[in-house]
Amino acid sequence: MPVNENWKPTIVAFCCNWCSYAGADLAGSSRLSYPADVKIIKVPCSCRVNPMFILRAFEKGADGVILCGCHPGDCHYSTGNYYARRRMTLLFSMLDYLGVESGRTRVEWVSAAEGVKFSETMNSFVEKVHGLGPCVRLGDLRCKK
Amino acid sequence: MMHECTCFPGFAHDVLVPQVGIITDIREETPDVKTFRVNAPGGGKLFEHLPGQCAMLCLPGVSEAMFSITSSPTNREYQEFSIKRCGELTNQLHSLQVGDEILIRGPYGNHFPVETELKGKNLLFIAGGIGLAPLRSVINYVLDNRDNYGTVDILYGSRSADDLVRRDEMETVWAKAKDVNVYMTIDRPQEGWEGHVGFVPAYLKEVGFDTNKVALLCGPPIMIKFCLQALEEMGFSKEQVYTTLELRMKCGIGKCGRCNIGTKYVCKDGPVFRFDQVDALPNEY
């Protein structure tokens, strides 16, 4: 699909309150840049994100969805991210199976100290989604303006 | 019934399409009941109605539900809705401020036969809690056309003195009107309350009205049930008692099927039924 150079993808990033959200803060205060099209939604734990969140984000117009949580073993609630990992593994595989481009979803573990990683992750994810173009396979037509 | 849309002159729109209404006054009646005054954005009333009719209030993105219009048609300036907080929509409605806009369509349903069966009759109004809402419309209509009706008795009960909706209007306006008796009761004794204490059906029997009356009954289902029993014991026939039914409604025009019981659609054929008519319905309300 030809991608309009001016087109900017809408990215939804679910960030765990205890790590990645602070990581995003650190990225900001360290003046590390990441695209403004990343909409961050703070969640109490990566495990809070259920598959419906991801699909809903796509439905309402997201072109890519990324989930950021604490590194395995570092969950604030001790094991939440392990469950999240299994869920997302299965969900992403299912989306792939449905024929949705696999680059549109990602899970990344980002700690509160990893401002650089947060910024790099977002930059590379946005770039990847930009290459894929607008998401047409999961969006709801009614949300298209 | 197509009618001209007020927001798009010349566009004949469907009855399912609402008008925009503006909230011009909010009155806190009780801890969980508020009365909303609604006007057309340019002032005046959105539509004319008859006592007992309802309208659909909608908050876009939340939902839509049917509420009885509590103001009398004789009120030329606005319409009022007394709404009890009990679900998702009503919760949101309670958070509205004066000046906020809502969507309204209506009026829907039938009405109390104020110009026919009730005319010239002695009237007995029995209400419990928020059940006063539809009856208030009739009471004010009757008081504004006082000469067309006989005596008026109003028996109103609530859980507590704080839950009495429109207590001031009752005490300062209705009780002082010509040939009107107001009886108030609350369920349990309360400090500062010197009036009657007890449930509505019991109080009804205690006062003991004569049967040369038409009774208009509205309140929670359990109260309706026992009041009807009491009225029958007092000698009232089912043809002398009117009530309103309440079911889930979506369209308001007797098509969507939700409020269908037996051959009736409560939104269109009701909400006002005489008790012999209610009796003819299958027991599903």
Next chain:
Amino acid sequence: MFRIQRENLPGLYAAIAAESDLFLPVKAAGKTNYALWSPECQPDLDTLKTVKSPKDVFFPQSENLYTCQRDAGKLSVTPEKHRDTPFVVLGMKACDVRAVAVLDKVFLSAPVDTYYAARREMGTIVSLACGKPEASCFCGTFGIDCAAPEGDVATWLTEDFLYWNPQSEKGTALTGKLTALLEPCGEETVAREKDGIHAICQRLPLKELSLSNWGAEAARKNFDSPIWEELYHPCLACGTCTFVCPTCQCYDIKDFDTGSGVQRYRCWDSCMYSDFTMMAAGNNRTSQMQRFRQRFMHKLAYFPANYDGMFSCVGCGRCVDKCPSHLNIVKVIKAFEKEGK
């Protein structure tokens, strides 16, 4: 009476579609349903019963009513435009055509549903006689002749030809636009075809189905019957029967937030669903038995009471074929038949 060779049907579709939208039974992913014709689609007039009825064409499963925008606290309402371009729906069976008459009773009685009314006005119905009635068919019970369907144009499909007979002004107008494709012909073949269909109808297993215990007077009589309690158990409370039914017209009105306004749309709903009558104050039909009873009482008793004895069932038999639990209106009718004797 006109006719067109079967192999020229694609040309007929294209000619109709050049003038207006054309809806007809189309096979996709193994099932035949009514869909908008396109040159790539696979029309299928040979399958007797589409899974969904053509009710969709006049009363879509989901349609927008209006959009509401909020701008600086001010609300504005933009009603959805009514259908104002003509369309043709081709291939409707006699039962489905009658079902539209049932829907008319509801939607065209005051207050008129203008969305539906606009579609009825714009739509031309080309019906198709049932060459091969199914074992689950019982349209005869409702006085429907599947060999001579109503509609603006009636058609008959034989091995070689589609016979075409305009029956109304709309039908004549449509025929007038297609004269290049249709050749005039005699009535003999169609008469023979009708006889053949009638002969099959005589062998249908449900041809004796009797409605003697139903109708307006059943509204009270059958309501309290203990039969309902015996019948409803297998019901899964799904909406299959409702959604394949050509006459079920209950709907829900819902909001969808598009991010740039709230769309208020209506969509089919089923009285079999547990939340159908649920409201903040409670639910007046709390058991599946009550909901199950409501559906059949409505079709067989309340509807006739409200609309001069017209049943809101046309005997298409879709629910008979599709109920996951093999429960259906025929079983209900028969259960009360036994009781009546």
Next chain:
Amino acid sequence: MQEMIQRAKALLESGQVSRVLGWKKGETEFDVEPAFFDTAESLDGLFYNAFCGANLSKYLIEAGKKEGKTLVFLKPCDSYSYNQLLREHRVEREKAYIIGIGCKGKLTVNKIPFDGILSVQGADYPDYSENLTVETLYGTKHISYKEAMLERCHVCKGKEHVVYDELLGESQDTVDAERFAQVTALEAMAPEERFAFFQAELSKCIRCNACRNVCPACSCRKCVFDSTAFDSAQKANTTSFEEKMFHVIRAFHVAGRCTDCGECSRVCPQGIPLHLFNRKFIKDINTIYGDYQAGADLESKAPLTSFRTDDAEPGVGRG
């Protein structure tokens, strides 16, 4: 069938059970509906043949609320569903008396491609026929038993009951296909082709909820799709997305709990192969976390409510 009736009568008359859950015959041998029987006389109507595909386990949730025990006839695959309900505490074991009955593969009339079917001969148990004789309005036709068999029976999990009080009748192996073959074939397709395939199948969905309501694993008291809190509570099918959302979420909610009983595919009025969703999850679970069969036992940990610290990362191995 006579054995079943006699056994049920004996148990009912002895008072060991208060009611019997089985099937009864309607107009034809392929018109069988699940049925409760309260009396010994009514049990003469108990019916069992090759068309008794309905999984009775879910009815036990409701039956369990009544007084006394319910005698239920479960086929081998139904017993997995019952076991799963048991481990989720949706049913109580002492409220059911389970007779495990034999299964020789279940038929569906939807797979018999003839017009005007009046009756099907050869579907009786125990002596069914390899070749079914189908009487139709348009003449007598024939079809093999296997051709009319439900998809799930071609990939049967096995004919051993995982839970029962007693066993009755014989079973027969019906497997003639690989369980994950369809999923593997889809995985091998290009993403565009897969997308087109699912789009075509799912756009038929009419949101009747039959798949959800028949599913023994879908036993939530209040389904997320019935909630008024989100606009997920949609009965609409305005866009193709809605069905995707519904079916993906539904399959996800039963992932690791779905026993692959195939009822969803059996009941779909539009013939959508819904098992392809569930089976994809099962295949992934087996591959990534190790073989797991929901309902096989009451002890093992379910894949989505457990984890290993060295689990695979999401998206690993994708293109």
